[in-house]
Amino acid sequence: MPLSDLKLKQAKPTDKPYKLADGNGLYLLVNPNGSKWWRWDYRFGVKRKTLSMGTYPETLGSLAREKLAAARTLLAQGVDPSASRQDAKRKQAEAQQATIDTFEVVTREWMVREHEKVAEVTANKNRWLFETFLFPEVGHLPLGAITSRVLLDALRKIEAAGKQETARRAKIKAGQVFRFAILEGKVEADPTAALRGAIKRLKHKHHAAITDPAKIGQLLRDIDGFTGQPVTLVALKLAPLVFVRPGELRGAEWPEIDLDGNMWRIPGARMKMKVDHLVPLSTQAVAVLRDLHPLTSHGRYVFPSLRGASRPMSENTVNIALRSLGYHGDTMTGHGFRAMASSRLNEMGWDERAIERQLAHAEPNEVKGAYNYAAKYLEDRKRMMQAWADYLDALKIGSNVVPMHRKAG
Incomplete structure (x- = not known):
C-alpha cells in the first residue's frame, strides 16, 4: 500500500538508514x-x-509514483531508465551550451585573443566586418547550427550588395x-x-x-594651398615625406x-x-x-x-582632404604616397633593399630572424629620406629635376 503523507512526514531519522516500502x-x-x-x-x-525519484518533501509520493511508472515503461521496452535519464541530461546540457556558444559570442572571444597579435587598425577592421x-x-546562431549552406547564404547577401572582396x-x-x-x-x-572557390576574388x-x-609637383603645390583644418594640412604635408601607411600616420604619438x-x-x-x-x-619633416607641435603636443596624438x-584623426580624413583638392580615389589616395615614393626612389637609383625596409615590407621569417631589423640599412635610409625631401621641394617649385641615381653601399 502506498505510503500516506502523514507517515512520510512522521518518518524520523535513526542512527542507521532505513527503508519505507511504497509498492x-x-x-x-x-x-x-x-x-x-x-x-x-x-x-x-x-x-x-538503483534509480532516484527525488527527495521528500520536494517530491511528493504522487509524483514519485508517476516517475516510477515512466521508468517501468522504459524498462519494459528494453531501455535502461538510468541511461535514458543521463542521455536526457546530456542533451539538455548541450542545448544550454549551444545557446551560450553562439557565433557572436565565440567570435568576440576570438577577437580578444587576436587583438593581442594584430595592429589596432586590423583589429578594428575585423570588428567592423x-x-x-x-x-x-x-x-x-549556435556554432553547430551554422552549416556551409547557412554561411554561404550570408556571404551571398554581401556579394549581392556589390561587396565581393x-x-x-x-x-x-x-x-x-x-x-x-x-x-x-x-x-x-x-x-x-566546403566553400573554397564559392566567392570569387576580384583582380x-x-x-x-x-x-x-610634374604631377607630383602640382599635387604638392595644391597641398600647400589647402584651406581646411591646420592639423589636416600638416598630415597632408607630412604624408609624402615619410610615406608610412595611413594608419601609422594618423596614429602617430x-x-x-x-x-x-x-x-x-x-x-x-x-x-x-x-x-x-x-x-x-x-629637415623638412622636422620643420613641419x-x-x-604647439597645437597638439599637449595631448597624446600628433x-x-x-x-x-x-x-586619433579619422582614417578617412586625408582621403577626404585630397578629394577637396580635386584628387579623387581613382587618382590619388593617402596610401598612394607609398607607391609614389617607391616608384620614384627606384627610378632615382636607391638600393631596393633600403626602399623596401623604409616601406616596412618584409616576409615574417625575415622579421623573426633579424635581431636589429628596425635599424637595417639605417644610414642609407637617412640619406635617402633627406634626398627624397629635397627632390620633392624641387618638384614643388617646378624645377626640371633629373633623378639622382644613388646606389646604397
Whole structure:
C-alpha cells in the first residue's frame, strides 16, 4: 500500500538508514541526517541498479509514483531508465551550451585573443566586418547550427550588395573563428572548408597614386594651398615625406617622435608586421612637425581627432582632404604616397633593399630572424629620406629635376 503523507512526514531519522516500502519496488530511504530519498531498485540485464525519484518533501509520493511508472515503461521496452535519464541530461546540457556558444559570442572571444597579435587598425577592421555583415545574419546562431549552406547564404547577401572582396574576407575571418572554436572544443567542423572557390576574388587593384614628377609637383603645390583644418594640412604635408601607411600616420604619438634626433620610432604594436619601425625625419619633416607641435603636443596624438584629443584623426580624413583638392580615389589616395615614393626612389637609383625596409615590407621569417631589423640599412635610409625631401621641394617649385641615381653601399 502506498505510503500516506502523514507517515512520510512522521518518518524520523535513526542512527542507521532505513527503508519505507511504497509498492512496486518504490521506497523511501530515510538517512541519519534526516534526508529522505525516493528510490527504486531494479535489474537491467544482469546488473542490479538503483534509480532516484527525488527527495521528500520536494517530491511528493504522487509524483514519485508517476516517475516510477515512466521508468517501468522504459524498462519494459528494453531501455535502461538510468541511461535514458543521463542521455536526457546530456542533451539538455548541450542545448544550454549551444545557446551560450553562439557565433557572436565565440567570435568576440576570438577577437580578444587576436587583438593581442594584430595592429589596432586590423583589429578594428575585423570588428567592423563581423558587426556589420556577419553578426546580423548568423551571430545569434549556435556554432553547430551554422552549416556551409547557412554561411554561404550570408556571404551571398554581401556579394549581392556589390561587396565581393568584403564577402571573400568575411569567409576567411569566419573560418579563423571556426578553427579557433575547434581547438577550444566548441564545435567539430569548419563549414568554410566546403566553400573554397564559392566567392570569387576580384583582380587586385593597386592604390591610386601619382608618380609622374610634374604631377607630383602640382599635387604638392595644391597641398600647400589647402584651406581646411591646420592639423589636416600638416598630415597632408607630412604624408609624402615619410610615406608610412595611413594608419601609422594618423596614429602617430608625440612620445614616438624625436625632433632633435630627427627620428620617428613607431612601436611594433602599431605596425603591420608587429615589429618596431624607424622613420628617419628629413629637415623638412622636422620643420613641419615643429609647426604643429604647439597645437597638439599637449595631448597624446600628433594628429588628434576633431571630435576629441583622446583619439586619433579619422582614417578617412586625408582621403577626404585630397578629394577637396580635386584628387579623387581613382587618382590619388593617402596610401598612394607609398607607391609614389617607391616608384620614384627606384627610378632615382636607391638600393631596393633600403626602399623596401623604409616601406616596412618584409616576409615574417625575415622579421623573426633579424635581431636589429628596425635599424637595417639605417644610414642609407637617412640619406635617402633627406634626398627624397629635397627632390620633392624641387618638384614643388617646378624645377626640371633629373633623378639622382644613388646606389646604397
